[in-house]
Amino acid sequence: MANYFEKLKSLSTKAYAPYSNFHVSTICVLKDGTEVNGVNIENAAYSVVLCAERTCLAQVYTLGYRKADIKKLFLYTDSNQKGSPCGMCRQFLLELIDHDVPLEIYNKKGESYVVTIGDLLPYGFTKEDLK
Ligand code: THU
Numbered sequence: 001m002a003n004y005f006e007k008l009k010s011l012s013t014k015a016y017a018p019y020s021n022f023h024v025s026t027i028c029v030l031k032d033g034t035e036v037n038g039v040n041i042e043n044a045a046y047s048v049v050l051c052a053e054r055t056c057l058a059q060v061y062t063l064g065y066r067k068a069d070i071k072k073l074f075l076y077t078d079s080n081q082k083g084s085p086c087g088m089c090r091q092f093l094l095e096l097i098d099h100d101v102p103l104e105i106y107n108k109k110g111e112s113y114v115v116t117i118g119d120l121l122p123y124g125f126t127k128e129d130l131k
């Protein structure tokens with residue numbers, strides 16, 4: 001299997017993060033073998049910042065893929081701690097990936113853990129709640 005830690009670390013150098021200097025990268029592996037990348041993109045108006053998870057998934061959908069096509073997500077953050085998707089990204093992922101898709105999350109030391117969006121956002125708000 002490809003070394004996703006090295007790929008993620010290298011991809012994270014593409015982040016545009018002049019304000020936080022905190023680099024995040026995401027690789028979405030699709031069932032057809034395609035890999036789609038994302039990095040965080042910051043802005044002087046801080047609330048406009050896009051996280052790596054969202055730039056990645058937006059591209060996946062722009063390419064025409066949908067949740068049934070998604071096999072796995074890999075995430076990397078510049079943290080010495082475990083790293084974890086923010087609340088906004090959890091809501092975004094809850095809508096756009098199956099709830100049992102593995103998310104393998106790496107920190108800068110190469111330590112990793114695997115969770116699902118179902119684990120990270122139980123009782124989340126979905127389209128079912130609009131009914
Ligand atoms: N960030 C992400 O890209 N993903 C997350 O889930 C957590 C935070 C980015 C946003 C901002 O550019 C920087 O990390 C610091 O918060």
